[in-house]
Amino acid sequence: MVDSRLLDEQLDYYRERAAEYDEWWERRGRYDRGPEANTQWRTEISQVRAVFDTLPLSGDVLELAPGTGYWTELLAQRARRVTALDGSSEMIAINQARLGKLSRSVDYHQVNLFDWKPTRRWDGLVFCFWISHVPRDRLAGFLAACRDALVEGATMFFLDGQRINESTAVDHVLPGKASEIMVRRLNDGREFRIVKNFHEPVELTELAGAAGFDLEVHRTDNFFQFAVGVAR
Ligand SMILES: C[S@@+](CC[C@H](N)C(=O)[O-])C[C@H]1O[C@@H](n2cnc3c(N)ncnc32)[C@H](O)[C@@H]1O
Numbered sequence: 001m002v003d004s005r006l007l008d009e010q011l012d013y014y015r016e017r018a019a020e021y022d023e024w025w026e027r028r029g030r031y032d033r034g035p036e037a038n039t040q041w042r043t044e045i046s047q048v049r050a051v052f053d054t055l056p057l058s059g060d061v062l063e064l065a066p067g068t069g070y071w072t073e074l075l076a077q078r079a080r081r082v083t084a085l086d087g088s089s090e091m092i093a094i095n096q097a098r099l100g101k102l103s104r105s106v107d108y109h110q111v112n113l114f115d116w117k118p119t120r121r122w123d124g125l126v127f128c129f130w131i132s133h134v135p136r137d138r139l140a141g142f143l144a145a146c147r148d149a150l151v152e153g154a155t156m157f158f159l160d161g162q163r164i165n166e167s168t169a170v171d172h173v174l175p176g177k178a179s180e181i182m183v184r185r186l187n188d189g190r191e192f193r194i195v196k197n198f199h200e201p202v203e204l205t206e207l208a209g210a211a212g213f214d215l216e217v218h219r220t221d222n223f224f225q226f227a228v229g230v231a232r
Contacts, residue, residue, distance in 0.1 A: 002135035011087045013192035018090035030169035044220035059123030065130035069095035076102045085111040118149035128159040132197045143211035156229040163198040
């Protein structure tokens with residue numbers, strides 16, 4: 001059971017990590033796993049991108065937990081408007097700076113997603129590296145909120161990691177199968193507890209199905225798991 005103090009600690013971690021966040025995605029510093037693993041990481045990102053680029057994510061698109069904006073930038077290039085909801089003002093500032101003029105088509109809001117209830121509907125929904133941070137006992141409610149946020153026929157895309165040590169920093173230990181809590185460190189050594197889940201595809205398709213999505217889950221060879229859903 002994850003209490004709300006841990007969810008606050010998780011958000012604090014991302015706020016404090018914002019300036020060093022992209023080291024993970026770009027395989028720098030403590031996330032550099034050597035040339036072979038880094039090349040494989042980039043290859044698998046390209047494979048995810050190849051699918052993402054074909055999805056009908058246009059019109060008004062919602063992005064949850066957009067972080068520093070890798071996916072926001074891609075969405076802003078193709079959507080009419082993007083709504084980006086993140087709990088960290090530090091992440092939002094970096095995201096806006098990355099997008100520059102493109103950020104004019106993005107509506108940023110600092111929102112705690114554990115209190116979030118959609119009050120309108122969008123044509124598409126994206127959340128990358130967020131679902132693993134949702135406690136298991138909140139997952140069904142989260143997916144129901146996602147469905148409530150979408151018009152019928154809308155596309156939902158989400159991406160997350162597979163259980164593999166090389167995806168995280170050299171000084172991180174992944175949680176065991178019975179736990180959903182792990183300790184993360186910043187470059188200065190400070191430690192934070194966060195939620196980290198690795199979902200089986202069948203679990204995701206069943207829960208998303210119950211929430212009103214037809215969902216397909218795909219995996220790359222090592223690092224990533226992503227899903228494409230259509231709101232029924
Ligand atoms: C793992 S990062 C993912 C960022 C980005 N989507 C990506 O693909 O790199 C998780 C994001 O969730 C945000 N976050 C953490 N807790 C949150 C909360 N309770 N409500 C809203 N956002 C939260 C963090 O600020 C961070 O931007």
